[in-house]
Amino acid sequence: MRVKLCWLQLVQILGMATNLLFAERCRLCSCLCLNNPDDTAALRAVCLRCRAAIWASVTPAQLTYCLPGYVLTVASAACYQGSLKKLVYRFKYDGDCLLAYDLAFLLVQAWVYAMPCLNGLPVVFVPIPLHVSRLAARGYNHAELLAREAGRVLQVPVDTEALRRVKATPPQHGLGQAARWANLAGAFAGNHKRLANKAIVLVDDICTSGATMCEAARAAFAAGATCVVGLTVARARTLKSQ
Numbered sequence: 001m002r003v004k005l006c007w008l009q010l011v012q013i014l015g016m017a018t019n020l021l022f023a024e025r026c027r028l029c030s031c032l033c034l035n036n037p038d039d040t041a042a043l044r045a046v047c048l049r050c051r052a053a054i055w056a057s058v059t060p061a062q063l064t065y066c067l068p069g070y071v072l073t074v075a076s077a078a079c080y081q082g083s084l085k086k087l088v089y090r091f092k093y094d095g096d097c098l099l100a101y102d103l104a105f106l107l108v109q110a111w112v113y114a115m116p117c118l119n120g121l122p123v124v125f126v127p128i129p130l131h132v133s134r135l136a137a138r139g140y141n142h143a144e145l146l147a148r149e150a151g152r153v154l155q156v157p158v159d160t161e162a163l164r165r166v167k168a169t170p171p172q173h174g175l176g177q178a179a180r181w182a183n184l185a186g187a188f189a190g191n192h193k194r195l196a197n198k199a200i201v202l203v204d205d206i207c208t209s210g211a212t213m214c215e216a217a218r219a220a221f222a223a224g225a226t227c228v229v230g231l232t233v234a235r236a237r238t239l240k241s242q
């Protein structure tokens, strides 16, 4: 019995050591994240304390853009501010791809706001594509990582070939509203074979002016999509319906 107890203790100690060895540092406060890996609701790169702050910021909402020839609804999980803003920035610009899991979990929260617009149709997630030059520089498409993680949880297929970014545009960051819309004009082209008569959900990290989502939707409709909805992790605080 005594030997058994020792072995049991040894296994427990080894388990704790392994957890510590592979534990991630919280991206917000740098403490060790000792989240239970079997907890499907756990954020992997954020500690329990910071997770509470993220959850407190979740306020799913939808915005509708009425543009010539089509209407687009974009559902998002939270405002782009505070801790969430730090995480999105780190995910997008610092190569911290583990955050795709955490941020996609917020996409899942916004999903219920996108679903009513899809009229029960079978859907495909289409991540907003990067131009090949930016994809080469960054090494990954953050929107694709988000779409794949959210698609895995929601069991929605992902199509990365449905849309192409055919115009290398300067970053939207720092541009005014009018310049953002002009910058994106003609930036995307849809693949008719993959979009004709399809219902798709465009996935991205942030919806700021709505220009990226609307231009991508315009290209998707032009290629034959019958229903297009947007889904993002965050939305700009000052966002207004067009």
Ligand SMILES: [Zn+2]
Binding pocket: 026, 027, 028, 029, 030, 031, 046, 047, 048, 049, 050, 051
């Ligand atoms: Zn933390």
